[in-house]
Amino acid sequence: MKSIEWLGDALRILNQSKLPAEIVYRDAVSYESVAEAIENMEVRGAPAIGAAVAYGFVLGALEYQGDLDGLPAFMERVQARLAETRPTAVNLFWALRRMEDRLRECWDMDDIEDVRKVLIEEAGRIAEDDRRMNRLIGEQGKEIIPEKANILTHCNAGALATVEYGTALGVIRAAHEAGKKIHVYADETRPLLQGARLTALELIEENISVTLIADNMAGYLMQQGKVDLVIVGADRIAANGDTANKIGTYSVAVLAHAHGIPFYVAAPTSTIDLKVATGQEIPIEERPAKEMRECFGVPVAPEGVQVYNPAFDVTPAKYITGIITEKGIVSAPYSVNLLKLMVRS
């Protein structure tokens, strides 16, 4: 299953909010349609969101009907609309910046079709870079996966969270493809159940051994000695290594630390945001109360109950054993080693 697919004049989006019960696609032909798909979490996952907004930017340029002089002002509105969809995953803003930079390089062009071609090519490079980086993350990360390891993961950092292959699940895939007999414990990941609905689906489809657990079972599993290491994805990594990821990741990290279990983050370097000194500066998205009060349309709480629904939390760097990227695995002190990594070719 692909999270997104460029059709040449539309972006095919797999509606992940319907999985695993239904396979439903949206063929987006407007930037507004892409924005809505991101806000509704039809497409989600930091790298997948990055590639989706890149093509959303392209669709904006394809929609534009005016002359070339008016394109910059129109594209500023497109950028603003896409940028307001979700605040935490830095890949969204990194991809938009790449598209804006390419558009600025087109000012001397006099044919809008040439500009559109440049933007389509750039969005294609963003998607292809993600495919390539995830496999490199897998190759780097599989070396830290022991034979017969029991691995716990949280949320979905798989093919569905990226353009292809996944980051945390990319490492798990690479270890499996290398013949390691691993077993995965997948946290269901309330409230939207990305672990139950997406991670379990991806792993079962590829015959990777997986057990689904409720989020509140992770500690008990560790206490029984059934977890050898934890590996998760990331939405934004601060310069000091503090990492924002799906809500509940911090709890898993503290539990792993208490039990002496290695805790790894897998992410492309496009998720590292050196402009953010610590995790305290990372904006944490709060999502609609409905997502807590209902479970896919079925009420699970009284209609009037107050709700707190942060979509992410921040794991302090001291709980992170290593950060697995396409350029290599870094460990503490992250403020030094992440900087070195980012300048490494």
Ligand SMILES: CSC[C@H]1O[C@H](OP(=O)(O)O)[C@H](O)[C@@H]1O
């Ligand atoms: C490969 S990073 C995926 C990352 O994104 C998820 O959040 P969401 O489903 O809300 O987009 C989660 O934090 C994953 O680790």
